[in-house]
Amino acid sequence: MLPKILFTTVMDGLDRHAAEMAPEGFELVIAPQFTPAYTAALPEAEYLVGNVHGMDDGFYRTASRLKLVQLLSAGYDHVDLEAARRAAVPVCNNGGANSRAVAEHTILLILAVYRRLILQHDLTSKGLWLGNKPMPTFHEMHGRTLGIIGLGTIGKRVARIAGRGFDMKVQYNDLVRLGEDEEDSRNVRYRLLPELLATSDIVSCHVPLTSLTRNMINARTLAQMQPHAILINCGRGPVVDLAALHEALTTGRIAGAGLDVFPQEPPPADEPVLSLDNVVLSPHLAGASRETRIRQTRNGFDNVLRVARGERPLWLLPELRDMVA
Structure with a gap:
């Protein structure tokens, strides 16, 4: 069975970019949070790429196979850092893509x-x-x-x-x-x-x-x-x-x-x-360009590949950098 990437953000054509840029050797599931497809894929996902809310201890118990949470945003104030630490799952933001x-x-x-x-x-x-x-x-x-x-x-x-x-x-x-x-x-x-x-x-x-x-x-x-x-x-x-x-x-x-x-x-x-x-x-759209969306997708999949190769991911959140050697 191929390792599964759960890609959760579909706005502004991100789902299309994900489908076009998905790395070989992985199963890509594109499913927004709270949809049946997302609920079905989460327990088997090894990599989550996108922005989701409610990543508490219960989230990580459900997503017990996760090796990486890769945000598409630069901001991460919605992330429960201690829950990620307890689950030993690295969380990365998006490396200045925007x-x-x-x-x-x-x-x-x-x-x-x-x-x-x-x-x-x-x-x-x-x-x-x-x-x-x-x-x-x-x-x-x-x-x-x-x-x-x-x-x-x-x-x-x-x-x-x-x-x-x-x-x-x-x-x-x-x-x-x-x-x-x-x-x-x-x-x-x-x-x-x-x-x-x-x-x-x-x-x-x-x-x-x-x-x-x-x-x-x-x-x-x-x-x-x-x-x-x-x-x-x-x-x-x-x-x-x-x-x-x-x-x-x-x-x-x-x-x-x-x-x-x-x-x-x-x-x-x-x-x-x-x-x-x-x-x-303006309505929180400073980072919303087509070029940004492409860079976000590229950076997310790059980090998936790094973790899959056993390497340290880029753009680890500062509070969690000590989790990964």
Whole structure:
């Protein structure tokens, strides 16, 4: 009997990519969670590729043959790390497969806020041609200071695009500090968080959701930003306290924001931030490109092959790296 790969995510053509890219010598079952096919395949699956919820002790008892859980996402705040440890099943995220798309989307949101793109679209589509009439204040990115919170794979790409493409000054804050030589090669500089907030024209969040980062952008930290500064969040929704952000945006504490993620998704229709004209919103789709989906699938099957060969998988979750020699 061939070893079984259970592929659980079918949105955005991922199921088609999986069928096209599946490695030889394995049985591939494509079945979303909670379907009869998923329930039937789980006890025999040796590799699970995709995003599922409820991976608690009971899940691992049912999936007793699992050798790898391979997420298709970068975020893993939904993963029960201790249950995975008790089951001795390594869990991996997806190696920055979406980093280019998220980095580009970050730049998109910065430009959309700086150039008041939504306002321009709305006025033009309604026949209100500004022409030479008084216009809102627009800004350029050139020469501005970008502060990146979380210089991981995505943060590094944002820094590269901003520095090389827009001649921006880039500074960062991260638990892992780069060496001086790497800072020089990337043209970035480390700053303590209060320094970064106080001196950045744009603050962009790219941290995972942990106990340290939940609500790290709050009334206190927003008060440290400059009044002309803007906030971008393409990381995890709960990193930003939306109530505090709403107050900062409506009182002039900061000038604007671009948000792709929210503490509750989808956000409630009456969420006050949604109605502000100095905010640009997108529905947690920063990483959703065709190219991302192909890379996610390729990376997932690559890790399956590595584990099948007895090798250490790539992109193990940091909290579980000591589980695998």
